Amino acid sequence: MYVCDGTFYEVAAYIQGFAAAMTESPFGGENRFAFNEYVTLACGFPAKLAWPFVLKKATQTDEDAIAKLHTLLTAYIEAVDGNRVAQLLSTERMNGSVRDAEPQVICWRLFSRALHRGDQIEIEKHALQRDDIQILWSSSYPADLIPKMDEIAESYSIPVLFVSDDGMLSRVMTPDFGEIELEMLDGSWKIDPSPIIRQRIYANTKT
Incomplete structure (x- = not known):
């Protein structure tokens, strides 16, 4: 059962529920670990954190969080379809090295x-x-x-x-x-x- 904290968490709960039920989806089953890593890396957070928490922290409003989630979901699904997930994650890890220079x-x-x-x-x-x-x-x-x-x-x-x-x-x-x-x-x-x-x-x- 999810406790929703506004619109973004409702969307996140729906996606997580869908991923749990549809294990063959691009972000379900084993793919959910790569998706979580992608979102956390793209937002500059430690990969061990959960992506809904990360997106909430990385944005100012629910609208911003949903928009960023849409962008990341689209990029990730395209990477899965093109068998480019490893490349996508590698790019985000390199970006993380740049952020570390702050x-x-x-x-x-x-x-x-x-x-x-x-x-x-x-x-x-x-x-x-x-x-x-x-x-x-x-x-x-x-x-x-x-x-x-x-x-x-x-x-x-x-x-x-x-x-x-x-x-x-x-x-x-x-x-x-x-x-x-x-x-x-x-x-x-x-x-x-x-x-x-x-x-x-x-x-x-x-x-």
């Missing part, structure tokens, strides 16, 4: 690597000062796991969701911490680590 994304990736290592200097370099920030460098992953953690983190797309009109505030979507805010300070983007600090504090209370 300074907010670079800032997040450097901060993420510093988190894996518990590197105080690098964390403070890329983060705003907040209460209890020291918890972010109080521990690190085992040395033999850090390269794998870096590899996993680098494999995810990090979309820029928002940039303020004055260019001083921004927001990115991360796979592990959800939406993260950034602030321009002295000409460089800085991560607001508040939600990560809260998560670490909560985790420590459970151990």
Whole structure:
């Protein structure tokens, strides 16, 4: 059963229901995984997220979301008909590499690597000062796991969701911490680590 949040989610629910019933359709059966990856990549989001959530986040209104869904559905169905799905996904992955050059994304990736290592200097370099920030460098992953953690983190797309009109505030979507805010300070983007600090504090209370 679907709980609809307006017109777009009604359309998304219909398409998902159709895909579940019509497994031979271009976006049903095994094809649904490739379709989900295509939509998420095209919107610059991590592929592990569900496409209705991604389209809702990537657009301002239901009308925009439905229009974008129509465009993506059409392109995907044409790719399936022409046996070009692999090529379509490859193109979107290349586009994702270009999006990764955005300074907010670079800032997040450097901060993420510093988190894996518990590197105080690098964390403070890329983060705003907040209460209890020291918890972010109080521990690190085992040395033999850090390269794998870096590899996993680098494999995810990090979309820029928002940039303020004055260019001083921004927001990115991360796979592990959800939406993260950034602030321009002295000409460089800085991560607001508040939600990560809260998560670490909560985790420590459970151990």
